[in-house]
Amino acid sequence: MTKKERGRALLVDDATRAADDCGCACKASPDYEETQADPRRRVLLGGLLGWLLSPLWFGSKTARAADQDPAKMRAQPGDQLVFRLGDRKGEAIALADVVDGAKPLLGYPYDPVNDVVRKGSRLNQILVLRLPPEELTEEVRARSIDGVIAYSAICTHENCPVTGWHPEHQQFICPCHETHYDPKDGARVVSGPAKRALPALPLTVEDGFLVAADGLTGKVGKRKPT
Numbered sequence: 034m035t036k037k038e039r040g041r042a043l044l045v046d047d048a049t050r051a052a053d054d055c056g057c058a059c060k061a062s063p064d065y066e067e068t069q070a071d072p073r074r075r076v077l078l079g080g081l082l083g084w085l086l087s088p089l090w091f092g093s094k095t096a097r098a099a100d101q102d103p104a105k106m107r108a109q110p111g112d113q114l115v116f117r118l119g120d121r122k123g124e125a126i127a128l129a130d131v132v133d134g135a136k137p138l139l140g141y142p143y144d145p146v147n148d149v150v151r152k153g154s155r156l157n158q159i160l161v162l163r164l165p166p167e168e169l170t171e172e173v174r175a176r177s178i179d180g181v182i183a184y185s186a187i188c189t190h191e192n193c194p195v196t197g198w199h200p201e202h203q204q205f206i207c208p209c210h211e212t213h214y215d216p217k218d219g220a221r222v223v224s225g226p227a228k229r230a231l232p233a234l235p236l237t238v239e240d241g242f243l244v245a246a247d248g249l250t251g252k253v254g255k256r257k258p259t
């Protein structure tokens with residue numbers, strides 16, 4: 034399979050100079066004034082050191098690293114979609130692979146620039162399905178390709194993967210607490226404890242394969258308390 038197909042610390046020794054005058058770096062030294070750091074400077078330096086060693090700094094650094102790891106980043110415009118599971122795991126999902134009315138496929142975004150499947154976070158799982166275009170709301174149709182639509186697969190209640198499907202009602206079902214979402218109407222919550230729709234991933238098609246036309250329409254999964 035071609036790449037295209039694969040889914041795509043100077044310290045000046047002032048203390049030594051002071052010791053040359055009286056044998057120690059004490060107040061008897063004429064250099065005392067020089068060798069003592071400005072108290073305001075000490076406070077500033079101490080504050081900076083404390084901040085650098087703080088969990089906040091380490092935490093923010095870790096968060097930045099995660100943000101910059103292409104395998105953990107959320108879907109980006111231009112990403113392809115690849116199969117998450119099965120015999121074709123890792124292969125690009127073609128428009129023709131998505132069967133009308135069938136159970137939704139589970140995929141991951143693929144970053145063609147860095148040649149990386151964004152599977153470094155389970156929150157990156159994407160649901161892909163096809164429904165009759167005429168049954169989609171105008172807003173959903175605008176994000177679809179021939180009735181093929183895509184949503185985050187992570188429940189907005191408690192971050193479970195939304196893996197259930199009700200074929201008759203054509204609704205996603207979260208198996209954890211039974212939230213039902215309507216993919217025809219922006220994956221709004223039909224019933225259950227979740228309060229927010231699943232974010233959508235606008236689609237386009239390139240060479241027959243599904244590609245993200247834009248980023249996700251909202252934050253993935255459960256919102257952290259503010």
Ligand code: FES
Pocket residue numbers: 188189190191192193207208209210211212225226227
């Ligand atoms: S985690 Fe999905 S309904 Fe609770």
